[in-house]
Amino acid sequence: GAVVSQHPSWVICKSGTSVKIECRSLDFQATTMFWYRQFPKQSLMLMATSNEGSKATYEQGVEKDKFLINHASLTLSTLTVTSAHPEDSSFYICSARGRLGIYEQYFGPGTRLTVT
Amino acid sequence: DQQVKQNSPSLSVQEGRISILNCDYTNSMFDYFLWYKKYPAEGPTFLISISSIKDKNEDGRFTVFLNKSAKHLSLHIVPSQPGDSAVYFCAATTAGNTPLVFGKGTRLSVIA
Numbered sequence: 001g002a003v004v005s006q007h008p009s010w011v012i013c014k015s016g017t018s019v020k021i022e023c024r025s026l027d028f029q030a031t032t033m034f035w036y037r038q039f040p041k042q043s044l045m046l047m048a049t050s051n052e053g054s055k056a057t058y059e060q061g062v063e064k065d066k067f068l069i070n071h072a073s074l075t076l077s078t079l080t081v082t083s084a085h086p087e088d089s090s091f092y093i094c095s096a097r098g099r100l101g102i103y104e105q106y107f108g109p110g111t112r113l114t115v116t
Numbered sequence: 117d118q119q120v121k122q123n124s125p126s127l128s129v130q131e132g133r134i135s136i137l138n139c140d141y142t143n144s145m146f147d148y149f150l151w152y153k154k155y156p157a158e159g160p161t162f163l164i165s166i167s168s169i170k171d172k173n174e175d176g177r178f179t180v181f182l183n184k185s186a187k188h189l190s191l192h193i194v195p196s197q198p199g200d201s202a203v204y205f206c207a208a209t210t211a212g213n214t215p216l217v218f219g220k221g222t223r224l225s226v227i228a
Contacts, residue, residue: 002162004159006159031213032213034215034216042220043205043218043219043220043221044160044205044218046215049215051213091157093159093160095159095160097213103148103150103165103209103216104150104162104165105162105215105216106162107152107159107160107161107162108159109158109159110157110158110159112157
């Protein structure tokens with residue numbers, strides 16, 4: 001149980017275009033989803049927290065107009081990188097926390113974004 | 117200010133021996149601690165957790181120890197296997213729907 005999927009697993013896009021990444025909890029309802037970014041050889045950086053049906057809470061330094069997060073249902077959250085630039089190239093990982101437990105977060109496999 | 121610290125970026129251990137990964141935290145409000153394992157280009161996988169009301173939790177080859185007075189926890193893997201080679205993240209959180217705070221990770225290499 002507690003499976004989280006992400007789509008796509010990798011994407012290459014041109015500078016200035018937008019990219020949408022989907023995160024789904026497959027076998028549980030995720031009341032809260034989190035979006036992380038990982039740079040090479042660095043830790044996971046929390047970008048935002050989203051609760052189903054409400055606006056996402058962004059961490060300091062994360063541009064909410066650039067990284068649009070939507071958590072429209074208990075099983076789906078999306079991250080849209082708008083007007084992508086090469087510096088947005090990174091590994092994006094989502095995680096979900098549901099009614100299975102209060103503390104554990106279950107992570108998706110990640111999405112490698114490359115902006116050319 | 118880094119609230120969760122993993123001071124050893126890497127660790128090498130012989131197969132069959134014990135691996136000990138350490139983690140320190142500064143926020144006394146943390147009351148739940150977790151360890152995750154991560155392979156390159158994959159999401160972290162939950163390994164084991166411990167509540168602040170306990171000082172030890174065991175699951176197969178994995179044991180987590182918590183020393184609240186020292187604000188220190190450790191993950192013991194015994195016996196270590198080559199498949200355990202990965203980056204291990206320590207994470208902590210408080211009660212309620214707050215996100216996990218992660219350390220920077222320790223890369224474990226188990227040598228056959």
